[in-house]
Amino acid sequence: MAPIDIILTNSGDVPIYQQIVDQIKGAVLRGELRADEPLPSIRLLAKELQISVITTKRAYEELESEGLIYTIPGKGSFVAGVDQHALRESKEQMLEEKAKELLAAAELLGLSRRELRAILNRVLGDER
Amino acid sequence: MKPILELKNVTKRYTGFTLDRVSFALEPGYIMGFIGPNGAGKTTTIKLIMNLIRPDEGEIKIFGLDHRRHEQEIKQRIGFVYDESNFYDTLTTTEMTKVIAPLYKNWDWAAYRKYTEKLALPDRKKLSQFSRGMKMKYALALALSHRAELLVMDEPTSGLDPVVRSEFLDILRDVIQDERCSVLLSSHITSDLDQIADYVTLINGGRIVFSESKEELLEEYALIKGEKSLLDSGLREYVVGLKESRFGFEGLVTNRAEVQRFVGSRAVLERPNLEEIMLYCLRGNGNDHAGA
Numbered sequence: 001m002a003p004i005d006i007i008l009t010n011s012g013d014v015p016i017y018q019q020i021v022d023q024i025k026g027a028v029l030r031g032e033l034r035a036d037e038p039l040p041s042i043r044l045l046a047k048e049l050q051i052s053v054i055t056t057k058r059a060y061e062e063l064e065s066e067g068l069i070y071t072i073p074g075k076g077s078f079v080a081g082v083d084q085h086a087l088r089e090s091k092e093q094m095l096e097e098k099a100k101e102l103l104a105a106a107e108l109l110g111l112s113r114r115e116l117r118a119i120l121n122r123v124l125g126d127e128r
Numbered sequence: 129m130k131p132i133l134e135l136k137n138v139t140k141r142y143t144g145f146t147l148d149r150v151s152f153a154l155e156p157g158y159i160m161g162f163i164g165p166n167g168a169g170k171t172t173t174i175k176l177i178m179n180l181i182r183p184d185e186g187e188i189k190i191f192g193l194d195h196r197r198h199e200q201e202i203k204q205r206i207g208f209v210y211d212e213s214n215f216y217d218t219l220t221t222t223e224m225t226k227v228i229a230p231l232y233k234n235w236d237w238a239a240y241r242k243y244t245e246k247l248a249l250p251d252r253k254k255l256s257q258f259s260r261g262m263k264m265k266y267a268l269a270l271a272l273s274h275r276a277e278l279l280v281m282d283e284p285t286s287g288l289d290p291v292v293r294s295e296f297l298d299i300l301r302d303v304i305q306d307e308r309c310s311v312l313l314s315s316h317i318t319s320d321l322d323q324i325a326d327y328v329t330l331i332n333g334g335r336i337v338f339s340e341s342k343e344e345l346l347e348e349y350a351l352i353k354g355e356k357s358l359l360d361s362g363l364r365e366y367v368v369g370l371k372e373s374r375f376g377f378e379g380l381v382t383n384r385a386e387v388q389r390f391v392g393s394r395a396v397l398e399r400p401n402l403e404e405i406m407l408y409c410l411r412g413n414g415n416d417h418a419g420a
Contacts, residue, residue: 013397015346043157047301052326053158054343108393 004033008049016051020059021066028068028079029091035081039069042077130192132156132278132310138176138186145334147172149186152329152339156277157307159300161321161342162314163406164331170314173331174282177312178208190278204233207271209264210282217256221249221266232274240273247295260287268296272303279303279311285320293317297324318402328402332410342402349405350384353377354395363391369408380408 006023008016027033040048042056049056060077063069067086071077082090106116131153140147147169154160164170175181177188179199188195190202215224221244229235244251247265258266264287271279279300285293297320303309315321321328321342329339338345349368356377359367366387370379380400381387388397400408 010399013399015399017343043305043307047305050301050323052324052342053304054326054341058343 004039006045006049008051017055017059017062020045020049020056021062024059024063025066025068025090028082029087029094033079035079037079039077039079129155131189132191133177133312134187134189135173135177136187136189138173138183138188140172140176140181140183145169145172147176147334150331150334150336151186152336154310154312154327156310157304158326159304159311159313159324160327160329161318161325161402162312162329162331163316163318163321163402164337165410166316168331169334170331171282172334174210174280174312174314177280178206204274205277207274207276207279208281209267209271209279209284215255215263215266218254220252220254222251224255224266225270228270229273234275236273236275239275240269243269243272243299246299247292261289261292264288265292265296268299272299277309279309279313281311281313283314283316285315285317293320300324318406322401322403325402330406330409337409345402345405346399348382348384349400350381350387351398351400351404352379352381352387352391352395353398354391358391358395363387363395366390369411371411380405 004024004027006020008019014022024033024039033039039045039060042060043053046053046056060069060071064071064077068080068082069077070080103113103116106113111119133154135153136151137149138147138151139149145167150169150173152160162170162173172181176183177190177195179195182196190198191205193202195202216227219227225240229237229240244266247269249262249266249269255263255266264284268281268284271281285296288296300311300313301324304311313321313325325342327339327341328345330337340348352363354376356372359370359372359377363381366381366383368380368382370377384397391397
């Protein structure tokens with residue numbers, strides 16, 4: 001079975017199923033889960049994570065609709081082969097969402113876009 | 129999938145209390161938590177399911193069969209654990225089990241040994257010397273040892289300490305793994321159900337308030353905290369239950385997504401647990417959310 005860690009938190013606002021989606025998605029995008037690798041069954045996952053089967057089922061359905069996994073009835077769920085172009089796009093999309101959150105945070109704090117850009121540049125500069 | 133347990137408009141009238149048109153269904157492979165305050169009708173409903181009392185109206189089907197006409201067959205396939213299990217106090221567990229085992233066609237001694245070991249039940253101790261928690265564990269071991277497809281449990285965790293409760297819940301998680309067996313579990317310890325319930329049915333004053341998957345409940349309801357001025361700007365229509373203090377309010381709202389858009393960053397929305405959902409639904413301001 002695919003080696004994967006899923007860490008759930010009850011604090012915060014992200015629904016449990018979404019946390020599972022994000023983490024499996026992350027592992028697929030980072031290449032930690034390879035195409036056709038079997039995933040744990042929804043019942044096993046629910047048992048191990050101590051959550052409802054309905055939650056894990058929903059997470060898998062979501063992943064399936066995003067084309068990241070596929071399910072063969074009676075056999076289980078597997079990691080889908082992700083094409084490189086789509087992979088790149090999906091990574092960019094994930095980052096874009098984070099950037100939007102950042103923008104929202106800046107607005108909440110009353111910082112202008114220019115100030116945000118300055119902070120971003122500073123952080124990027126430090127990295128170099 | 130065909131439900132393993134189905135109640136349709138089940139009514140039972142007593143003087144001073146009516147169980148009023150209770151309906152819900154449970155599919156194989158899931159755990160349903162049955163919650164509500166004392167005197168809400170949990171035990172009455174369970175007694176009706178077990179055919180210990182007769183309904184005045186309505187229909188109960190178990191494994192697709194009429195629960196009274198096929199009582200014998202159904203009882204072979206049900207494991208029943210309830211609050212005040214009656215055993216012969218002068219017997220040891222092993223002696224008691226030897227009395228009970230022949231009553232079940234599918235009695236499975238290997239399973240019985242497995243569970244008594246898992247639950248650390250002594251086999252030579254007299255039942256009179258058992259604590260409440262021990263008796264409950266024994267009742268659970270019996271319920272699990274005849275390949276039951278439906279476990280009906282009335283307040284099984286109430287007398288158990290946290291360690292045993294956790295073991296108990298682990299066993300239930302195992303039981304539903306093969307998608308054949310379902311569990312109906314009444315409890316007022318909602319934190320147990322936060323952990324294991326797939327579906328939650330809330331009953332109050334003899335009526336079902338809701339019967340939904342926990343996933344849907346958490347999607348629908350949110351705990352909200354904010355300034356009191358927010359309440360009168362149109363938020364009230366979403367509020368199910370409310371607690372106001374001098375410094376703000378806390379409440380439960382429905383239509384989580386809509387409320388989120390409505391309040392933006394003016395209030396904090398949190399994921400409620402079952403206890404909060406139950407308390408606010410019962411505390412509430414009316415019954416207009418019933419059946420939601």
